[in-house]
Amino acid sequence: MARVVWAVEASNNEAVRNSQYWRMLSNRYWLVLPITGVYRRVKDESIFKIEPPSIDVLGVRIIEKRKNGGVFETRTGSFANKYIAPFFLIVEDNLAKQVIEIIASEFTSLPRKYIFSGTWVNQAACLLGFLMYAKELESTNVPQFSILSIDDGDIKKEEKEKRLKKLLKGNYFGEELGVAKKLLSEFMLSFNLEYFDSNVEKGLPEYNHKKWLEEIDKEIILSIDRPSNLHEERKVESLLELIDFSKSIELNDYHSYYEELRKFRPSNTLDLFHLTEYFVLNAIKRYNKVKWDEYVGRIRDALVYVNEENKNRFVEADMYFENRNN
Template identity: 30%
Template sequence: MEDQKSTVFKVNLGIGIMGTTSVTTSVGENSKKTVIERHGSTIGNLIPSVIVICEDNLAKTILGMVASEAKGSFKIITAGAWDNMPTLLYGIYVFRVLLKESGDNRFLEVLCVTDGDIGEEKLEKVCRKVHSGINVPDDMKQALSLIEGSLYGFELDKSKRIGGLPEYNHQLWLNEVSHDVVIAHHQERIQTLESYIERADEKVKPGIELQLILLKRDMAEVNRIADASRGILPHTLKDKKGRVDCHEFYGVLKAKLSEGDTLNKYPLHHLDYSVLSIIRQYNPVRWQAYIAPVKDAMEKAFANHVKMFTPDRFNLTEIGGGT
């Protein structure tokens, strides 16, 4: 005689997306049978987001833009100064080892991303301080290897030893967006709209003319922001000790732009995002080189998530290919 118990889980993942999972358990004298039926959206296994940890809100903004270009799903978290990251990764390594010993080979990928202004020597020095005391674990070398392999940074020109190196590079790349660059980027679209206006019926002509007006307004805003940036000399940005420090670049730029009319497409309250969006659109070679190491690491980490979490499992045992 078997006792049977059924449980049905209903899952609604959004408009038009429904799924159900039913679990039926039959218990005999010396046996137990569990039948799991999944329908609709629950047929596929959940692939969790890769955790990406950064230093501050500026880095979070940049990573959000990278995530929109990268293949995968990512959760971005700020964790303060970069030298917190090796200790954090060491704790994750210890947990990962214990998880594996429990029989579960799956784990969440965690990437720590620095601003890109940390030299290799300094990075290694901080990593080697992650564990102190006389009872150093036997697998410390392996732990250090994982830590160093999970730390990534944006690609920056590090030739100048100044504070606020990311902001300094952002300004350089923004300054390269000249009036000629902006015109060249939109020239084909402008010519197309002007051609449409010449041939358009009077009823639709105002709509096309409006498109052209708005495009030229956006171009004017880009020029205004880049011109204001070119008017800020990096060596005039200094910290309290009088050393060149470009951390305040965005604050100074915002103050200069506040003196004029309100910006529409590139609002001042998200000026860092506005500047980075301009660089991405009008200086794409610089942008792609800047984000390449981090974007590549994020995509590889998510691909590993797909590999780990796609197969079906029961009691930690892989039982099928999954979908």
């Protein structure tokens, strides 16, 4: 019988001996005898080393390294909790990210990472790479990372289909690529825009934000906020001033809409207006809720689904991951 190469000090402490950790060890190893407050044990011949246990306040992790090269890990308590890696979202730019951040604020936990595609035409290629890698992981115990791509909603269906057809050229690519290509449309989502003005050459998302903001009037604001003091009344006045200012902005390229909006100077303090995109989007969400829900409803549902899917994959995986960013 080989002797264990480590010992746990202070095991003469009654609380330690009665802990779940010691009960688990007693079931797994033979107790030899306590010597000067140190518990020593003998173990199975197949184990040549047991690393010093990591003891958390609420749990224990023990790693056994076996002679045949295998590693056996035992976890209890808080160490049995699994790290859930974030899912990935491919978006065009920071404005799209800002919209998703506001959606995500409705939930307690929605771990996510962003990949910026710059333009929607790059999203399909990026997504295809993820799907191919995920296919390779199916035969392993490593969980697939969940992913969605979300475009701004200003691309016609015909253009998307044309782009997907051009993604893979020729007739002799492998079966895996063909399957992944068919799956692309399931993972490629869009925000839902309402206004498609032929006079607007660029910046349709910003143009829609402008139109939805300008649909808000004093009656709507008062029905929701019901100001009860001078400060709150002045906030309402400033918001109405902002809406009037927005109506004066006319552009061919509405990508610069928020830049123009930042030139507004309210008569009174307007909290968080320095975060202009965040302020406007939250105003739409609060005072023009029907339009907001139509804009983001499908994306919100997809985020909930992909978050649950991602969590289940990591919980059910036969392995543990660690967050090395902390």
